Amino acid sequence: MLTAWLYVGIFLVVAVLLPAVAIALAGILAPKKSNPIKTSVYECGIEVVGPARVQIKAQYYIYAMVFLVFDVEMVLLFPWAVAFKQLPLFAVFEGILFLLILLGGLFYAWRKGALEWF
């Protein structure tokens, strides 16, 4: 197992280095003629008004939160799915109960209108 993770670690380093080197190389080849107009923030040619980092709306948070809850629960179901073939029928139903609780949460969120974009 450690060898496998060593390979993944090496792959990570290579996968980061490859684009980084390409970008650095292009930085050497490319011209560097900067001026204030060029580096000004793009806003369709209009003067920039206000800060760029505007406040996003709460809906984004709701989506991220529902996602987090689902993600945690689904990921923990993976060992259950791996052991599926050894499980007796009632243990399968334990996993299904787990999912049904989740489905109940989804329907609550749906009814509450938390999943509406507008």
Place this chain on the structure above:
Amino acid sequence: MTNWLEDPIRWIAEWLYSVLVGWGILPSVADVILMITGAAILSTLALLWVLFLIWFERKLIGRIQDRFGPNRVGPWGIFQSVADMIKIFTKEYITPQGADKVLYNLAPVLAVASVLLIWAVLPFTRSIMGVNLNVGVVYIVAVGGGGVLAILMAGYASNNKYAFLGASRAVAQLISYEVPMVISLLVPVLLAGSMGLNDIVQAQSVPYLVMAPVAALVFFITSMAETGRAPFDLVEAESELVAGYNTEYSGLKFGMFFVGEFLHSFTAALLFAVLFLGGWRGPFVDQVPLLGLVYLFIKTMVIYFLIILVRASVPRFRIDQMMDLNWKVLTPLSILSFLVTAVIAKVLEGQFLFQVLGLLAGNVILLVLFMEWGERRNKRNRRPMVSQPRPLATPASDETSMAQS
């Protein structure tokens, strides 16, 4: 020593290993050197492959839209992307004022790296693969998080409203579609009894497309959304957000986002082929393992062709429609399909043929019932498509209004 005709890559690796050890290098160090070489070759090939993918997609889209597509550089314009690459290498980097320099430069690198990392666990033939992690499927989900992070970084660091809003929106889309994707990934794991991608391929004596068509469908749609291709390319909805999170990027930094996106959709096709179409499995693959590479390639290209076809023929969604599709259609559907699969697979355990048929029947019935339910729901909630024709102005009403005024 393996036979070089059967498995040339393994043969080369073993030969290199013996040469390195022969030079007096420690076996463990030789192992690490081989790993570095393998990783470097695989990721370079993946990145170069993108050049072909870009040409292929442009040509195909051109043909579908009754244009020629690239046709100037080389035969059929096949070197167009090479020319583009050379050009983009000599383009200036423009860093906007007020940008968060470190995060701004890190984002494109991370965008490519997060896609490349998936290639570390892909099985190309029975023996040619990076590593058969025993948690391969969750690894893919985890690596996908890197892409989300890259978009968030790019959007935050650019100091641009369009980039910021585009990034928030893109992240909301990506994380939402990850939910049904993870659930549909559970199904092959459950059927194969392992999370290693190679184990999943090995367990597919019948492709899981037959045993779990609903999960396959959900995975196809969600992986298309994860890659941000059209119908789901709201991130780059030009009419609303200029170019989304990469508005302020130029030169190769922009190119890296572009490369990452193309590579991601190809990787999604590869994953689909591995998880649901039996990967390298095919006739005579036991005698000639290298044939598996050809089978995998053909299956992947078929799926990739389908992805491009969808891109060319389906119009872009509106963002609320897209979120509704995810949370109100795909998520319940994938949970239900998972429940159906689990119950049927457990009840019919042991009799393989009945299990396959039962799963197929269960999935089809589920899909039909679900579509029926969706249709009813839509009918109830549907707004009239065309507003009622307004009555034409009559002289009588004209008179009254004039009288009033």
Place this chain on the structure above:
Amino acid sequence: MIPLAWYLIFSAGLFSIGLLGVLVRKNAVSILMGVELMLNAVNINLLAFWRYLWAPEVDAQVFVAVVLIAAAAEAVVGLALIISAYRRRQTVVVDEMNLLKG
């Protein structure tokens, strides 16, 4: 091999830094980040003990999974409360957040 002590000291360090974050930051979101760091230190401890003392058994891993769920629930509720408080008070600084005074 790495001695168990290294893992434990490492996790003690991470825990202390998390505690420092909880104690000294003004921003409520940062305080939550400190709590996450502390929970991660706990997980390192659990997994290190699992690896060195209990390896083939899985009980310790179940505990890690439960800690993970607790961390997720804590993040969800805590951040929701911060957002709600921000909506009412326009602040995320804990000193200014004396909600109980009405």
Place this chain on the structure above:
Amino acid sequence: MSAFQIVFLLIALLTLFSALMVVFARKTIHSAFWLILALFGVAATFATLAASFFVVIQVAVYIGAIAILIIFTVMLTRRSMEESGDQLLPGWGWAALVVLIVFGGLVFMLLQWQGIFQPPQVLTAGGENLENLGMALVMPDRYVIPFEVASVLLVAAMIGAIYVAGDHKKRS
């Protein structure tokens, strides 16, 4: 010192450094990004412990979900995005002193214990046993109650958070 130990030390130093940066970064969003690096370091530590499943879970849940949630919260609370001054409470030196004492005490206590120099258990070839973990989570004589209760806890947290953070004015 073996190469493995050096790798571990590098990971540990990276993690501790980014954890410190979480505490001392001037902008809240920067500490969120440093937090991601720290969490990644913890995932790498799990990899050195041969706990593969928890490496991927750590990345998928903490980095892929919790960190994103935290960053969204920072973006939602605009003031914490704009603030760039001193982010520390007055008198933070005293707190640092207390924390140092806590750390010293912990290390002192750890070194008193004899079992700390034990060699690790030998794992079977496949590493950790995912099947056993899956069984343990749903078997009635093992941990099924904590597992189901945890699921209920998460759903309850989700419902509560929707209630608290949702925009009530718009809908009614």
